[in-house]
Structure formats: C-alpha cells, structure tokens
Amino acid sequence: VNIGSLTSTLPVIPCQKLTDLYYLSRGGFGTVFKAQHSDWRTTVAIKCLKLDNPVEERHRNSLLKEAEVLHKARFNYIIQIFGICNEPEFFCIITEFMSNGSLDQLLHEKDTYPVLAWPLRLRILYEIALGVNFLHNMDPPLLHHDLKTQNILMDGEFHVKIADFGLSKWRQLSVSRGSGSKPTEMVGTVIYMPPEKYEPSKSRRADVKHDVYSYAIIMWEVLSRQIPFEEVTNVMQIMFSVLRGMRPDTGEESLPPDIPNRETLITLMTCGWTTNPDERPSFLKCLIELEPMVRTFDEIDFLEAVLEITKAKLRWG
Numbered sequence: 066v067n068i069g070s071l072t073s074t075l076p077v078i079p080c081q082k083l084t085d086l087y088y089l090s091r092g093g094f095g096t097v098f099k100a101q102h103s104d105w106r107t108t109v110a111i112k113c114l115k116l117d118n119p120v121e122e123r124h125r126n127s128l129l130k131e132a133e134v135l136h137k138a139r140f141n142y143i144i145q146i147f148g149i150c151n152e153p154e155f156f157c158i159i160t161e162f163m164s165n166g167s168l169d170q171l172l173h174e175k176d177t178y179p180v181l182a183w184p185l186r187l188r189i190l191y192e193i194a195l196g197v198n199f200l201h202n203m204d205p206p207l208l209h210h211d212l213k214t215q216n217i218l219m220d221g222e223f224h225v226k227i228a229d230f231g232l233s234k235w236r237q238l239s240v241s242r243g244s245g246s247k248p249t250e251m252v253g254t255v256i257y258m259p260p261e262k263y264e265p266s267k268s269r270r271a272d273v274k275h276d277v278y279s280y281a282i283i284m285w286e287v288l289s290r291q292i293p294f295e296e297v298t299n300v301m302q303i304m305f306s307v308l309r310g311m312r313p314d315t316g317e318e319s320l321p322p323d324i325p326n327r328e329t330l331i332t333l334m335t336c337g338w339t340t341n342p343d344e345r346p347s348f349l350k351c352l353i354e355l356e357p358m359v360r361t362f363d364e365i366d367f368l369e370a371v372l373e374i375t376k377a378k379l380r381w382g
C-alpha cells in the first residue's frame with residue numbers, strides 16, 4: 066500500500082451544492098457564510114473569497130494553504146473541514162457549522178445565558194487546552210497565535226472547537242504593508258497578545274509560549290465572565306500597563322470563592338501570563354493540572370449544565 070495514498074484527499078465540492086447562503090461575518094478579503102449542502106442535507110459554514118475584487122493568486126493560495134492546514138490538523142477539538150469549492154469565479158473552504166456560536170457570546174451574552182455552571186466552564190477550559198495541545202504536538206508544531214474567545218466555537222452540545230477566522234490576521238497583513246498614510250492601527254484585539262509580541266521586530270521566531278499567554282487570559286475570562294482590562298481606556302494604555310506588569314484582577318470580586326479548585330486555577334493562569342515566556346507552562350502541563358479537576362465531575366453534571374443553558378436559550382428565543 067502506498068502510504069501517500071492513505072492520506073485522505075480533501076473532497077472538492079461543486080459550488081451549486083451550496084444553497085441558502087446566509088451572511089455571517091467579513092474580514093480582510095474573506096467572507097463567512099452559513100449554507101446548506103443540498104446532497105448531505107446539513108448546514109455548513111463556508112469561508113470564501115470576496116467576489117468583487119479579482120481573486121488574486123495570493124488570496125486563493127492563502128485559502129488553499131488554510132485548507133491544507135485544517136486537513137492536516139483534524140482532531141476532536143479543532144474545527145472540521147469538509148472540503149473546498151475551487152471554481153474560477155468562486156473559491157471557498159467548507160467546514161462544520163458550530164450552532165452555538167463563539168465562547169465570546171456564551172460568556173458575555175448574560176441575557177441569553179444567565180447561568181454558566183462551573184463543570185461546563187472547566188470542561189470548556191480543558192477542551193481548549195486539548196485542542197491547542199494537539200496543534201503544538203504536530204510535526205512541525207502548529208502555533209495558533211490568535212487565540213481569543215471569538216476564535217473558540219461551540220457545537221450543539223457546547224463542546225469546544227478551536228477555529229481561526231484569520232480574517233483580522235490577513236487584514237493586519239494588508240494594513241501593516243503601510244498601504245495608506247494613516248498609521249497601521251492594530252486590528253482585532255490586543256488583550257490576548259503577550260507583551261513580547263507588542264514589538265514584532267524584537268519577538269523571537271516561532272514563539273511557542275505565545276498561545277499559553279492567550280490561554281491564561283481566556284481562563285480568567287471564562288472564570289470571571291468579565292472582559293479583561295475592560296476598565297482600561299484604550300489599546301495603548303492596556304499595552305503600557307501590561308508592559309509594566311498589570312494583569313487581570315485575581316481577587317474574589319472577579320474570581321468568586323466558589324470556583325472549584327480556585328487556587329490551582331489561579332496559579333495556572335498567573336503562571337501562563339507571566340512576563341518571561343520561558344516561565345510559562347506548556348499545554349501538556351496545563352492538561353495535567355486540569356484533568357483531575359474535570360474528572361471530579363460526572364457526565365450528568367455536564368449534561369445538567371448544558372440543559373440549563375439550552376433551556377434558557379430557548380426561552381430567550
């Protein structure tokens with residue numbers, strides 16, 4: 066058997082199979098739609114190149130590259146790619162549709178989700194770590210470098226899938242080329258970015274400790290349901306404060322005393338966002354800390370937590 070032939074090729078899907086397109090989000094030059102696959106009878110998400118500007122080779126290639134990366138990174142906690150649609154006038158990546166949206170929405174839309182039980186919050190943190198740890202274990206390691214709650218998606222049972230809308234990353238690319246006269250403003254958010262990355266020139270190549278800083282900030286956000294540095298006026302002020310050592314507050318008003326394993330979780334998050342990248346834990350270390358915590362809950366605890374928010378969501382409509 067030729068091992069090369071074993072690597073399953075990615076299905077190429079004719080674009081007329083994709084119907085009922087519904088606009089979801091837009092970025093640099095990519096646009097994301099919800100769609101129906103007419104043969105598979107399921108809902109999918111498609112990330113495609115805008116149709117207005119001529120599909121330059123560069124854009125098509127970067128989307129092809131993304132499809133290849135996703136195809137290689139197939140795992141339980143990474144968004145699943147179903148195929149690509151590669152036609153002269155229409156080019157897109159087809160992925161599973163994550164019906165419960167992003168972690169950002171789950172955490173901060175408190176009208177829709179008034180309660181978010183601790184067992185589910187811990188399972189979410191654990192599954193994010195499983196996903197990123199898998200990427201870091203690939204050969205060569207795949208570094209995400211844009212982990213944020215908007216890139217963590219939730220499926221029908223509120224299980225986590227790591228995604229990368231990547232639209233801001235490319236936009237940043239196009240902006241940082243100094244296209245216009247105005248200063249290249251940072252697109253996207255700076256709160257998940259480790260301080261050593263504020264000066265891209267000085268940052269070390271292929272920084273393996275970037276993602277764990279972002280993860281520590283996400284840990285705080287999941288446990289507090291607050292926006293990190295919400296009280297700080299602007300992006301520059303956040304960057305100066307973080308460079309001086311400011312981090313989200315780990316006091317009881319942000320992280321309530323009833324959090325299970327509160328001290329261990331705070332130790333892990335403060336270690337994860339420490340200024341010196343070398344002192345930050347690996348995702349393997351994070352998983353070893355989190356496994357026993359998640360094991361203290363049983364399947365019913367998770368199902369009850371999911372049922373609670375599913376009911377609330379249906380009531381809110």
Ligand SMILES: CNC(=O)c1cc(Oc2ccc(NC(=O)Nc3ccc(SCC(=O)O)c(F)c3)c(F)c2)ccn1
Nearest residue numbers: 089097110112158160161162163166209227228229230
């Ligand atoms: C309510 N539901 C929705 O709105 C919705 C929208 C949706 O749209 C997409 C979102 C993201 C992607 N693409 C993507 O995630 N790619 C990618 C690339 C690299 C890495 S790993 C290394 C690295 O990060 O560079 C990675 F983890 C992921 C996409 F194709 C479609 C998908 C599902 N549901």
